[in-house]
Amino acid sequence: MADAMHDGKRQQDVRTAANRRLALKLAAVTLAMFGFGYALSPMYDAMCKALGINGKTGRTDAQTVAAQPVDVTRTVTVEFTGLAISGLPWEFKPLVKKLELHPGETREVKYLVRNLAKEEITGQAIPSVTPGETAPHFKKIECFCFTRQTLKPGETREMPVRFVVDAGLDKGVQTITLSYSFFNIDKLSAQKYGGTSLAQAGEHADHDHVHPAPGG
């Protein structure tokens, strides 16, 4: 009887140790999966870049483009559109709504932007292309979206986009649309101009910002 109990006790200790080891291993798996959750973000970006999943466009330089052949047998229509997101009091539109080009050919268009506010404001344009599959083939050599744009009160600016649609574009594609969403990069400023969401993180009742209204 005593032996049996002793055995039982020893067996229990062995078990406890085994349980601890297993629990630690499982905790490690948990941590790894937490890391994996985070890793999904760069993985997704990499996949999007490769496959154009979310219409994020590529970037290239003039030399690479110059080395590419122009496919004169095909014509593709490229449309341009833009939206100044609420919170950025700017007028924003393409000066050319659409053009036709041959794949491989470098073209330039201009967007017009005007600051309607009475103070300096900085914005960031985010490009997106549809159909999404064309995004890897839509390459920008120069773009106002590469950097932030700061406009003085009332300033008007014509901003260029120089781009190429490479010849690897799927044969079925006839129309590509390039769209820009222009965001106010400063959250408080965006709030002041009625931006309701994207630039709104620190929104709390405590910081009182009854800013003078624009022009006030």
Add this chain to the structure above:
Amino acid sequence: MSADHHAEHPTGISRWLFTTNHKDIGTLYLVFSFIMAIVGGVMSLVIRSELWQPGLQLVEPNFFNQMTTVHALVMIFGFAMPAFVGLANWMIPMMIGAPDMALPRMNNWSFWILPFAATLLILSLFMPGGGPAGGWTIYPPLSVQGGIGVDFTLLAIHMLGISSILGSINIIATVLNMRAPGMTLMKMPMFAWTWLITAFLLIAAMPVLAGAVTMLITDRHFGTHFFDAAGGGDPVLFQHVFWFFGHPEVYILVLPAFGVFSQIIPTFSRKPLFGYASMVYATASIAFLSFIVWAHHMYTVGMPMAGELFFMYSTMLIAVPTGVKIFNWVSTMWRGSMTFETPMLWALGGVFTFAVGGFSGLMLAITPADFQYQDTYFVVAHFHYVIFGATIYGLFAAIYYWLPKWTGHLYNETLGKWHFWLTTIGFNLTFFPQHFLGLAGMPRRIPDYALQFTEFNRWSTIGAFFTIISQLIFFYIAIRAMKGGAKATDQVWEGADGLEWTLSSPPPYHSFAVAPKVK
């Protein structure tokens, strides 16, 4: 020996606060989950009352959105998951011949996180700006718009997640390390199997949700741009990460219930489970597939064709192992010698109800058709059939099945059957018409609707009140059985088979002080 142990444990409040006993903790989980069920149920009645007729009558749209959001979070994280962790705590040691769970102290912690998390979640409703109103899926940028209530919710989700991960680690350790000699994995009861697989799903999926929630918090407060297009992020990324967790989550909710069905149907058919091995493989395949189908929740976000096709095919594939399970259950019944006590009614009702949800799930998998179903009441009907059908039917089946074992008393069989039939009528009255509402074009998550949707919404509202009021019977039955009643035998049910039925009813405080031998 068991009498000695009995003498050791404290009584009163400290018994429950510091308990490391699997049965006490199981009871705590179950009691907690039913409190949450009442909270979530009341919220559903607020929703259904507002939808009684077109127009805004009871609540403001923003509060309505908070109700739909918190109802879902409470029911999923506060009710369904803890209820099944409670069942696992109670039953797994008894079913595999172990004295207790593998990690008793951690068991205590994993439970006591829950009340704090739940309080935080409910408190969010009373914060300035209100609770979370962006749906339980907390999609940004909408979820970035909310006030401090959203932060409370995100923190609560973190805590609920940690609790269930700790619970899962414990269950895995118990099942893998604590089985009685001779009980090989392929001799384990199905409930232990489905929970083992569920626990692995949990530790793979919950941390991913934790990652998504953390990114959301840093986006809200620390200037990161994971999901913010303005900073080069992508709101759709959140949906991918969320559903990478969210789809396995569905199986986390239903697989343990499948285990319950697989215990109960053989008992009342007086015949062994048909195709035990294929049941195990089917469960494992469902678990595996659940990780590669997530984007079927997002067909309308504008995915490339290859993605839409892949997720359509992989989702359709889930029908195969799910079908195998249903066929096996039916074959178990075939040429059995069946009786229909309350647990059997709940199990059969569960299989039937779940199958309705399974078929509508197959319809939802079809991408082109989903463009019409997405975000309509058809989806609402579908997931209530799945989750109510499997999880809640499974839970009631389990409770009626094991209640005599837990309490040592038989419950009132007639009332149990009334509970089953009234719930079944009420549930179907609530949710079946919602299929039609969805097909006819009613979007989900709206506080007010066009006139042509009035009639079916009325049915649905009546059904919801009917269902919830019917649950009073259950509380009456359960409390009566806890207090007394006819003595239950050790085996309780004529056809019951398994180690838990070799213990006395009620079982000793420590289940198997000496491990039983399994042939």
Add this chain to the structure above:
Amino acid sequence: MFIKLIRRFPGIVSRLILGLGLWLSAPAVFADYALNFQKPVTPVAHRILELHNMILLICVIIFVLVFGVMFYSIFAHRKSRGYKPAKFHDNATLEVVWTVIPFLILVSMAIPSTATLLEMDDTSKSDLTIKITGYQWKWKYDYPDQDVSFFSTLATPRDQIENKAAKEQHYLLEVDNPIVIPVGKKVRFLVTANDVIHSWWVPQLGVKKDAIPGFINEFWTRADEAGTFRGQCAELCGKDHGFMPIVVNAVNPEDFTKWVAMQKDKAAAESASGAKTWSKDELLEKGKKAYAGTCAACHGVEGKGIPGVFPALDGSQIATGPVDEHIKTVLHGRATGKFGAQMPAFAAQLSDADAAAIITFERNALGNKTGDVVQPSQVKSLRK
């Protein structure tokens, strides 16, 4: 090759099923108990209905078979009838059969589904492009090639929503400016959003696509018959998610051309209206309408707001204080931190005349009696 093959698959069977579906849905369109999809009016919507009916039918048949067996067993194999249990618990052949057969059924469902999906995805060779932008809580439509652009908001009066007036036939499914498309033409839609994710859905056209801020999506439709088709935002987008309907008028191409011309005239008149001087009564009348459409959702029909969430205008500092501040608040928004929500900017959505009318209305109605009259020119001067 594969794709071509499956494109042809549907054939006669699905025609029959479509017939069944139309029979189910057609009489139901006007009844309160609609059981199936609304009547499809585009090729894709037809195909989706066919698919839906086919898959529903297959599901129902399998369901009846499987549960037929189960209920037979429940009836026949019960202890109360003295049935003695068999002992079998395994059968490898059966397991293989019921794995393979469902798989084959699934393949037969996947083929027409794939074909339909490919058809939906093909936005090429379109005749017209319309850009949709989702806002909290309205839609903006741009016809870039026609130079037409307008906002479309809920037209149902607040009185009906608040149960103070009888609800009319198209309650919640009516807008001030419906979108107009030509019948028989392939229309390509571009869709994006200004703030949060929305989803543009018109059931009868068989289209639903998410509008995602910062990203652009596209889809197409072709209405084969004239009519008015109604839909709603399908993705939860905040407080008034349930109150941003979509109305599409499909008209014949000549009427479409006329409509475009009319829109241009209207835009010209609108910009001219900014130059003229309005009488107070004119402004009040115009303002009452514009207020109901633009402001009442938050500030209330009577200007009482919602305590703690949306400020009352009745007696508010803005609506009774300096006129310029009031104009600037309407144009550029305001965040005071005192309320749960903040005032969005309306500069992009309101013409000078509309803004002047609304402000005049707010200052002379809703319990306010400042007597101020605001002219469009004054609004114009404060725009920049």
